[in-house]
Amino acid sequence: MKCTNCGGKLEKVKYDVGFGIVVDSYTCSNCHHNVTDEKTLDAVMEKLRERMAVRVKLVKVGTGIGLRLPNEIARRMKLRQGKEVEIITQADRLVIKEK
Ligand SMILES: [Zn+2]
Known part of the structure; x- marks a missing residue:
């Protein structure tokens, strides 16, 4: 190569x-x-996301279930009360996406 x-x-x-x-790279x-293979890079990004995951407990909000976002994540993602986000359900995960 x-x-x-x-x-x-x-x-x-x-x-x-x-x-x-650790990644095999050139x-x-x-x-x-x-140069790093794109597939390798994707796999690494996925692993990184998993290692950086934050654990939170679901809370009761009225008759539903709420998710409290850690302040650090809210700050980093510029999320604040009243902001609209999209929730996307995938096989084994929820994705909260900015609108
Ligand atoms: Zn060169």
Whole structure:
């Protein structure tokens, strides 16, 4: 495999992305351009998301069930009371999406 940036030789490297996750990646010996397989990258992103998951307990809100978002997540995602979001159900997860 050759570097897509300069055509140099790619060397296989282990790349530590943190959270105890190590990825097989390729780095150009000439220009240090890094190439990681897209499938590998997707798998890593999924693992990272799982490692960064936050546990919360569902609460009772009226006759329904509520989910209290940790302040840190609310701040990071710029969520505030009254803001409308979309809830998408997937096989084993709920996705809360900004509208
Ligand atoms: Zn290169």
